Amino acid sequence: MSTLIPPPTIPDWRLEFKRLEGAYAPSTMRAYYTDIVTYTRWCAQTERTPFPGSVATVRAFLVDQGPEFTPSTVRRRIYAIRKVHQLLCLPDPTHDEDINLTFRRIRRSKASRPRQAKGMTKNYLDQFLAVQPDTPWGLRNRAMLSLGYDLLARRSELVALTVNDVEFLCDGTLRVLIRRSKTDPEGYGRVAFTSKRTEQLMTDWLDWRSQDFQPLFNPIYHGHVMDRHLSDTSVKHLIKSAAKGAGLDPDEANDFSGHSMRVGAAQDLLKAGHDTAAIMRAGGWKSINVLTRYLENAECNVWL
Known part of the structure; x- marks a missing residue:
């Protein structure tokens, strides 16, 4: 009779995320929170483990996000994923060179001048x-x-x-x-x-x-x-x-x-x-x- 192996327990990143309060601006906190929700939902849809995330998982997530979002948004999502891995004391996949190269490809593929707000002179x-x-x-x-x-x-x-x-x-x-x-x-x-x-x-x-x-x-x-x-x-x-x-x-x-x-x-x-x-x-x-x-x-x- 085979023994069933229980699925891995995913750490509750929201509990650790609260540790950032006061260290970052509220707008940065909101952006990081949105980034991680987007990442974890994508992982659920693609049946991947978000934490700890592998280099392959993070790379695939970035490739998925690249066509739809600006390079600055994609870069911020890398930072958010990195920060949560650090909070959870997990190995950080975002420093891998493959992640860096993936982001550089995204940035080069969407080279354009940033949109400037019109000045209220x-x-x-x-x-x-x-x-x-x-x-x-x-x-x-x-x-x-x-x-x-x-x-x-x-x-x-x-x-x-x-x-x-x-x-x-x-x-x-x-x-x-x-x-x-x-x-x-x-x-x-x-x-x-x-x-x-x-x-x-x-x-x-x-x-x-x-x-x-x-x-x-x-x-x-x-x-x-x-x-x-x-x-x-x-x-x-x-x-x-x-x-x-x-x-x-x-x-x-x-x-x-x-x-x-x-x-x-x-x-x-x-x-x-x-x-x-x-x-x-x-x-x-x-x-x-x-x-x-x-x-x-x-x-x-x-x-x-």
Whole structure:
């Protein structure tokens, strides 16, 4: 009589995944979680073991993902698979040279320029502010758009601000501390300043809100402010809806994203004659290559 061999027990990666909380940005955590769910579902469909995953399994997964997703997404999925193997103290297949070569083939097969968000320059900002309604939502949205532009803010930085990060100055402007960002995980922070218009819009919003809540920008439900931060996706939705409300062509409106405030403000600084070093300091950039890509679409003749 033969003895049945029980199937291998797959470790519960979700329990170990919680160990990453606080060490990575929430957006990175969400992306890694999605990547691992995608990987484990693919393994279930193809009857493969995800953890520990073999080199052949991970390679086949990447080949499957390559045609549908960008190289940056595929690379992030490699990182996510690597991280979970490390958390589970399992042999890591992602460092094998075959994985590296597979990813290089995927990247070379889809060589293309990264899609750049359309910059929300000052002209667009003025239009987007003008179409906001005279409601509590409009007060908040005008303040968010203007502040995000002045700070050259990422959407995650903007929604993470608290009232303690904002100082009202005697000259009618604001001093804002951005405590943490994508390129500043240690939280050294950077200080930025705003225009008088932004100060007035922030005053209007906070005067209406009145409640002593710590989040600077809050959801509003049935006319009542909720004591929590907005999600970063709300910034993207705000900018896209403002572009459509301003009557822009649908294709042009679709080119805006949550990154458009940062891109547009950098382009305006270039047109105003500021050099790249000054723009990097203003926006907290660490890489000149990233900034250069933002600036290449600036419609100006500063180099002539």
